[in-house]
Amino acid sequence: MKVMVFVKATQNSExxxxxxxxxxxxMGQFNEELAKAGILLAGEGLHPSSKGVRVKFSGTERTVTKGPFTPAQELVAGYWLWQVDSMKxxxxxxxxxxxxxxGDSEIEIRPVFEAEDFGELLTPELREQExxxxxxxxxxQQE
Known part of the structure; x- marks a missing residue:
């Protein structure tokens, strides 16, 4: 299974x-361990939300809001994408x-949707497109 691992932001990172x-x-040593174990697919740190934007969708309207965003602990400061056997x-x-x-920090782990999670909704045509x-x-990525 693939999981997205989010490093939550703090006041310092923001x-x-x-x-x-x-x-x-x-962290470099930890990332090497992940790579050697064949788990690490991707991972990066993110700049503070003050350098980002949000795009809000409402019907056909799009509204862009510049950062920073609050509260800091609800934001993401970095991520990994891992291939693991289980959530455990x-x-x-x-x-x-x-x-x-x-200081204190938090990491969130969330499963990534796989094709089989969509069942019959993922038609053969959609599967081919994917x-x-x-x-x-x-x-x-290989270039």
Whole structure:
């Protein structure tokens, strides 16, 4: 199963405080462990929400709002995409993770939808389209 692992933001990450060299080293070692275990598919840290925007949809209208956004603890400061055997395995890996922020912090784990989760709604045509898109993405990543 694929899971998205969200590192929740804090006041420090939202004000642009850069992690210490020690934390960067510890996280680099953790990421190496994930890669060696074949779990890590992707992962990045995110700039503070002050550098982002939100696009609100209401019918055909689109409204763009510039950051920052609040409350900080409801925002995402970084993420990983992992391939694991179970939620239990994902939890075990998160428990091994260095604390990603100075002070208290939180990590959220959510399953990623897989094609079979949609059952009959995913028609053969939609499945073919999904396969084509995934192949295009993989080709670009290999370039």
């Amino acid at each position: 004000t642009g405080v850069i992690p210490s060299e020690q934390l960067l080293t510890e 395995e994902a939890i075990a890996w998160v428990k091994r993770c260095p604390n990603p922020m100075p 396969d084509r898109i995934r192949a295009q993405v993989e080709t670009r």
